[in-house]
Amino acid sequence: MKRIRWGILSTGRIAHQFAQDLLHVENAELVCVAARSGDAANEFAKQYSIPRAHCGYDALFADPAVDAVYVATPHTLHLAHSTAALEAGKAVLCEKPLTTCAADAEALIAVAKRTNGYLMEGMWTYFLPAVQVAQRWVAEGRIGRIRHVKADFGYPLLPFDAKRREYDSTLAGGCLLEMGIYPIAFAWLFLKQDPASIQVVARHAPNGVEDDVSMLFDYADCTATPCTATLGTSFRAKLRNWAYIIGDEGYIAIPDFWRARECMLYRLDERIDHFDDGRRTLGFEYEARAVGADLMQGKRESEIVPWEASLRFQDHIERIRARF
Structure with missing residues (x-):
């Protein structure tokens, strides 16, 4: 070969x-x-x-x-x-x-x-088997129409140090590009639409770079059913770091979605399916x-990660920054 x-x-x-x-x-x-x-x-x-x-x-x-x-x-x-x-x-x-x-x-x-x-x-998350299985479940209609996407990714990078790469403003520091791109990319993966509007609550480190951001994306016309994406990222705290795709007939939960190893399918409170890739690698x-x-x-x-997706990530980040 x-x-x-x-x-x-x-x-x-x-x-x-x-x-x-x-x-x-x-x-x-x-x-x-x-x-x-x-x-x-x-x-x-x-x-x-x-x-x-x-x-x-x-x-x-x-x-x-x-x-x-x-x-x-x-x-x-x-x-x-x-x-x-x-x-x-x-x-x-x-x-x-x-x-x-x-x-x-x-x-x-x-x-x-x-x-x-x-x-x-x-965007390695897009290639992980658990994420691709979740996509298949959605395509098969197993959760019905998507109503909500929820995803966050945050780890405390404390104490603040302006010379640390993640905080360094001369190296494009801040939690949006470092961690926030994951939940933003996750929302794009499952909704494939630009939000009609974005609401943002942002906090900033002493040097001015963002270190905690909460985002609400409103999709006024998403697959004929209005839906929202609730996203978050932080250097201030360990967030849940799970993702959820929630439909009107069920939902999918993905622990540590950015490095996902498994996904779970629920109908109300009952878990009706589960996938684990069993890998030993990262x-x-x-x-x-x-x-x-x-x-x-x-x-x-x-x-899987076409150029258009990368352009959408950047566009959404710029729209978020405009609301700081």
């Missing part, structure tokens, strides 16, 4: 998680890692038995042995690094958020179109395997 040869950009926490799970992908081979520090790249390569380590990102872009690049650098570098990789003829899986604003997302997609390159935002292998399959089929865009 042909394998896609991967290179990883950066050696941070998310890069480690992706590298661990890539070892379980039959259509993938991890051949290269790059970091600003040669020592960091070498240590990462040693840990995962990667044959080549580069000091500096340009060397990875120029490496002829790399087919696809996983961009795991901070948010503010996604546009530049993904652009450079596309210009070098590499396929790009860019960690979420794709960019830090809608205009940059449009610009990056334009680069993908111009270079005829593959580009996908790493779950990044599903999106990596899907990217590999896309590339082998000559696709330039994911059907």
Whole structure:
């Protein structure tokens, strides 16, 4: 079987998680890692038995042995690094958020179109089996018409430290791009509509970045039945981190939906179905395997996380920010 040869950009926490799970992908081979520090790249390569380590990102872009690049650098570098990789003829899986604003997302997609390159935002939640089973249950009509979507994602990042990446305003810090994009993307996945209106209650850290946000999306005409999405994100507290798709005939509950391992189907108070994927991995292998399959089929865009979805995420975030 042909394998896609991967290179990883950066050696941070998310890069480690992706590298661990890539070892379980039959259509993938991890051949290269790059970091600003040669020592960091070498240590990462040693840990995962990667044959080549580069000091500096340009060397990875120029490496002829790399087919696809996983961009795991901070948010503010996604546009530049993904652009450079596309210009070098590499396929790009860019960690979420794709960019830090809608205009940059449009610009990056334009680069993908111009270079005829593959580009996908790493919204790995969309590929998790439990989330896809929940989609199937909805499509089968098992909860009736959707009336509510509820999702939140928050962990306390305390005490506040303006130099910490998640809070750093120069690195697009704040809970919306870091965590809030998950519930926003979840609502889009199940409703596939822009909200008619958005209400927001936001709190801010001492340096001005948002650190706690509650959102109410009102869909005036959603599949012929008005519905709402109640979403939240926070650096101030551990939230429930579950998601619910609630219909007029039942509801689906997904614990820790952003990294979902299971989903449950309820009719009133009775659980009538349950799915557990039984995996021993973190779950990044599903999106990596899907990217590999896309590339082998000559696709330039994911059907599961298409460019339009990434544009909608950014647009909704900008509408939320406008209400701070």
